[in-house]
Amino acid sequence: MQLLITILLDGLTYASYLFIVSVGLTIVFGVLKILNVAHGAFYAWGAYASAYAITYASDMEYADWIGFVCIFLAAAAVGLVLGMIIERVILRHMYAQDEVLIALATFGIFLILEDVILLVFGVNPYFAYQPMALLGRIPVGGISRDVYSFTLMALACIVAFSCWWGLTRTKWGKLISVVIYDREISQAMGINVSMVYLIVFVIGAGLGALGGAYVAPTLSVAPGFGIDVIVLSFAVVVIGGMGSIPGALIGALMVGILRAVAVHKMPELELFVVFAVMAGVLIIRPEGLFAPAKARTI
Amino acid sequence: MTASPALKVTDLCKSFSGITAANNINVEAADGDIIGIIGANGAGKTVFVNMITGYLKPTSGKIEFHGQDITGIEPRDATHVGVCRSFQVSQVFMTMTVRENLLIALAIAKDEGKAMLSSPRSPDLVAEADRMMQAYKIHDHADAVASTLSQGVRKLLDIAMAVVANPKVLLLDEPTSGVSVEEKFAIMDIVIAALKEKGVTVLFVEHDMEIVERYVDRVLAFYQGEVICDAPPAEALQDPKVIEYVIGHDHAPNPTPPADAASAAANGTESNA
Amino acid sequence: MLQILRSDKTVRWTLFGFFVLAIAGNFMPTWVQNNLMFGMARGLAVLGLMVLWRTGLISFGHALYFGIGAYAVALADKHFGVSDIFVRLILAMGAAGFVGLCLGFILRKYRSIFFAMLSLAFSMVLYGVLVKVEALGSTDGFSVSATSILGWTPESKYTLFCAIIVACATSACMVQYYLKTGLGALTTAIRDNELRVEYLGYSVAKAIHFKYIISAALAGASGAMMAMALGQVDPDSMVNWTVSGELVFITVMAGPGSVIAPFIGGVVFEFLRTYAFELAPHAWQLIVGGTLLAIIFFLPMGLWSLLERIWVRKGSSS
Numbered sequence: 001m002q003l004l005i006t007i008l009l010d011g012l013t014y015a016s017y018l019f020i021v022s023v024g025l026t027i028v029f030g031v032l033k034i035l036n037v038a039h040g041a042f043y044a045w046g047a048y049a050s051a052y053a054i055t056y057a058s059d060m061e062y063a064d065w066i067g068f069v070c071i072f073l074a075a076a077a078v079g080l081v082l083g084m085i086i087e088r089v090i091l092r093h094m095y096a097q098d099e100v101l102i103a104l105a106t107f108g109i110f111l112i113l114e115d116v117i118l119l120v121f122g123v124n125p126y127f128a129y130q131p132m133a134l135l136g137r138i139p140v141g142g143i144s145r146d147v148y149s150f151t152l153m154a155l156a157c158i159v160a161f162s163c164w165w166g167l168t169r170t171k172w173g174k175l176i177s178v179v180i181y182d183r184e185i186s187q188a189m190g191i192n193v194s195m196v197y198l199i200v201f202v203i204g205a206g207l208g209a210l211g212g213a214y215v216a217p218t219l220s221v222a223p224g225f226g227i228d229v230i231v232l233s234f235a236v237v238v239i240g241g242m243g244s245i246p247g248a249l250i251g252a253l254m255v256g257i258l259r260a261v262a263v264h265k266m267p268e269l270e271l272f273v274v275f276a277v278m279a280g281v282l283i284i285r286p287e288g289l290f291a292p293a294k295a296r297t298i
Numbered sequence: 299m300t301a302s303p304a305l306k307v308t309d310l311c312k313s314f315s316g317i318t319a320a321n322n323i324n325v326e327a328a329d330g331d332i333i334g335i336i337g338a339n340g341a342g343k344t345v346f347v348n349m350i351t352g353y354l355k356p357t358s359g360k361i362e363f364h365g366q367d368i369t370g371i372e373p374r375d376a377t378h379v380g381v382c383r384s385f386q387v388s389q390v391f392m393t394m395t396v397r398e399n400l401l402i403a404l405a406i407a408k409d410e411g412k413a414m415l416s417s418p419r420s421p422d423l424v425a426e427a428d429r430m431m432q433a434y435k436i437h438d439h440a441d442a443v444a445s446t447l448s449q450g451v452r453k454l455l456d457i458a459m460a461v462v463a464n465p466k467v468l469l470l471d472e473p474t475s476g477v478s479v480e481e482k483f484a485i486m487d488i489v490i491a492a493l494k495e496k497g498v499t500v501l502f503v504e505h506d507m508e509i510v511e512r513y514v515d516r517v518l519a520f521y522q523g524e525v526i527c528d529a530p531p532a533e534a535l536q537d538p539k540v541i542e543y544v545i546g547h548d549h550a551p552n553p554t555p556p557a558d559a560a561s562a563a564a565n566g567t568e569s570n571a
Numbered sequence: 572m573l574q575i576l577r578s579d580k581t582v583r584w585t586l587f588g589f590f591v592l593a594i595a596g597n598f599m600p601t602w603v604q605n606n607l608m609f610g611m612a613r614g615l616a617v618l619g620l621m622v623l624w625r626t627g628l629i630s631f632g633h634a635l636y637f638g639i640g641a642y643a644v645a646l647a648d649k650h651f652g653v654s655d656i657f658v659r660l661i662l663a664m665g666a667a668g669f670v671g672l673c674l675g676f677i678l679r680k681y682r683s684i685f686f687a688m689l690s691l692a693f694s695m696v697l698y699g700v701l702v703k704v705e706a707l708g709s710t711d712g713f714s715v716s717a718t719s720i721l722g723w724t725p726e727s728k729y730t731l732f733c734a735i736i737v738a739c740a741t742s743a744c745m746v747q748y749y750l751k752t753g754l755g756a757l758t759t760a761i762r763d764n765e766l767r768v769e770y771l772g773y774s775v776a777k778a779i780h781f782k783y784i785i786s787a788a789l790a791g792a793s794g795a796m797m798a799m800a801l802g803q804v805d806p807d808s809m810v811n812w813t814v815s816g817e818l819v820f821i822t823v824m825a826g827p828g829s830v831i832a833p834f835i836g837g838v839v840f841e842f843l844r845t846y847a848f849e850l851a852p853h854a855w856q857l858i859v860g861g862t863l864l865a866i867i868f869f870l871p872m873g874l875w876s877l878l879e880r881i882w883v884r885k886g887s888s889s
Binding site for chain 3: 035037043090093094097098099100101103104105107109110111112114115116118119122123148227230234235242266267269270271272273274275276278279282283286
Binding site: 312336349351372373374378382383385389390391392393398401402403405406407412415416417418459460462 | 751752753755756757759760762763764766767768769770771772774775
């Protein structure tokens with residue numbers, strides 16, 4: 001029973017963080033049709049920025065809750081600055097290219113951003129434990145657990161709700177759906193497609209950074225932080241269906257829980273299981289579990 | 299072989315999630331027949347061509363080629379038995395020259411693909427490609443890259459590539475669409491002359507009634523997925539139903555009645571005709 | 572077959588170039604020799620990727636075959652003491668080719684981003700296994716003992732250097748022959764218009780499957796060569812997704828123009844990395860990534876197109 005609860009909670013925590021990161025990736029793919037490898041770098045940047053800010057705040061002996069402010073500020077700053085620069089300077093000129101070639105270009109951006117992190121933040125790891133320590137631990141079913149991980153789940157719920165609400169209940173959301181459906185017609189109708197792209201990319205980048213920023217207090221933030229995340233969020237997005245937000249949610253839950261089960265039951269299979277499911281879904285339903293139906297092209 | 303018709307279509311039906319695109323189509327064509335297929339956009343002409351050449355699988359019904367059941371086979375197997383097609387939007391290899399296009403086609407057609415293991419630039423293949431280009435009057439463009447060709451030349455190349463495999467039955471989907479008025483008759487003269495010589499059964503989809511009148515032995519008129527008329531052109535073009543649903547009362551050469559949106563979508567390629 | 576090869580200019584230049592390189596290798600300092608060796612070995616995998624790329628397919632998972640090749644050498648060495656270069660190569664190419672044959676049945680139906688993602692998933696499955704399973708060396712991997720040739724174990728690495736060059740030259744010529752046949756010409760045809768290829772009577776799936784097996788076997792040979800040259804295999808430098816990324820990077824950097832391009836690309840990449848690392852140990856990825864972007868933006872047909880341009884200009888001016 002205790003093991004079951006542990007697996008469930010571990011799985012949900014893991015799924016929450018995967019969801020926050022992957023939803024950014026899937027939104028960008030859905031709208032801009034870009035498979036953004038650099039998303040892993042946004043995640044790492046978010047983590048570094050937040051860890052740096054939290055450590056700084058703590059050194060200045062500000063109140064511990066300031067750490068939470070740091071997390072969100074860091075994510076927003078990374079999303080805005082990096083997102084804007086990369087979309088405007090590089091990706092803007094690539095939309096006509098082949099999807100896979102754009103993905104490769106984002107791999108180049110990923111490599112660059114990975115090293116700029118080291119140049120800016122140095123090579124030593126950061127430990128920004130303060131926000132997690134502040135919230136303490138509570139017993140759940142006889143097991144002591146970090147409260148912080150529950151706030152992570154809450155954050156994932158908020159992100160999921162905001163995305164759903166933003167896309168279905170606001171004018172902006174409708175604009176985005178129109179652009180997804182047909183870029184050229186939207187342009188002809190007078191929609192500022194280039195602005196929509198920019199905003200969506202910044203939001204996507206910000207969500208990637210938020211994932212990293214919120215996870216930073218639970219881990220040691222060290223070089224190579226974004227390398228594993230990017231393939232894991234690929235797996236999540238592919239399982240759910242590239243471009244689908246509910247898909248990202250289901251994908252994240254599947255990957256999170258499966259991985260938690262593997263970690264506790266068969267540690268050797270931890271990574272294997274994630275990518276086996278990814279391959280399996282691609283084989284059985286290439287468009288993913290939740291992909292919208294496509295019109296025939298021939 | 300002589301007893302069974304070149305192409306026999308029995309009770310052919312196709313529906314896309316409830317929408318009927320072809321309904322009980324029955325057609326027979328003998329060797330050397332030249333048949334025109336007419337009908338408004340979304341009437342089911344391209345669906346018919348797509349089913350016969352294996353691009354779409356019929357919901358029910360039967361397609362026979364010289365008595366051999368070819369219902370629902372793959373496009374490449376249709377080619378192998380001798381049923382080939384051209385396309386409404388020319389399907390050629392855009393980054394290659396006209397000659398290279400034909401060389402590839404010839405290499406695939408020859409010796410059941412064994413020619414693929416050696417260079418397609420062998421002297422006899424090149425000579426054959428040149429003969430094809432002469433026959434279809436595109437030899438002036440032999441070394442032009444396909445993407446730079448005019449619509450008319452590209453259409454001819456598209457048809458030539460369909461003929462490379464020596465088909466017994468050839469379906470041409472709007473061989474003159476997107477082609478300038480001056481080029482239309484020239485193209486059809488070239489194509490029909492080349493094909494008649496070989497005794498190929500030709501079915502072609504056409505919107506231009508002048509072309510239909512001039513070249514075909516028989517007309518199939520489509521309306522809402524059904525064949526509403528199957529008769530020689532003189533008779534068919536006078537048929538009240540054909541005038542009502544296909545040609546239009548004002549005898550416009552290119553009738554465009556309100557297209558049935560659903561079946562046009564199902565048709566895919568029809569929509570931009 | 573021989574006739575095509577004998578009359579082919581590329582083949583003559585390839586053989587000549589590799590011959591000169593083999594002789595020159597003897598007089599080079601060890602680090603240059605090593606870099607050339609790694610670059611050439613990697614070039615083999617890139618050659619395979621180039622064949623795929625010509626049909627419009629980019630695989631983000633060829634580290635799978637690279638890794639299979641490398642681990643085939645390492646495992647055969649560890650368990651059976653296999654050190655002969657021919658046996659090692661045959662094992663590696665056989666294993667990689669066989670896995671390529673099996674997975675090809677699935678992958679041949681996929682295109683563009685889905686092809687890239689599914690190949691990535693397959694390669695990460697292998698990575699997931701290798702990293703976690705003790706018997707397969709876990710994160711540390713294995714060391715590989717020195718390579719022998721028909722019972723003779725050479726002392727310097729120069730012999731291996733020559734062996735790699737011979738393998739590269741052979742592969743380049745064979746691929747050149749392949750590209751000259753109808754099957755090779757079909758490569759571009761498939762990229763241009765699959766529908767037409769099907770209607771001409773050829774199975775696109777079969778053609779792609781065949782190319783996929785070729786590229787898998789070449790990547791296997793590449794991994795095996797790399798394992799022998801390094802004397803070491805481990806999952807992170809052999810099977811992780813970044814390895815696939817590097818291979819695709821070199822493919823795009825080299826360009827699809829010629830069978831020699833992958834080897835030039837491989838060598839340039841190796842030197843670029845070494846110099847970048849010397850110049851700025853914490854910023855070498857930055858230099859590599861910047862190069863990648865610059866190539867995609869300004870040299871879409873790769874380094875080979877640059878060489879061709881220089882060649883043509885020289886030819887016209889003299």
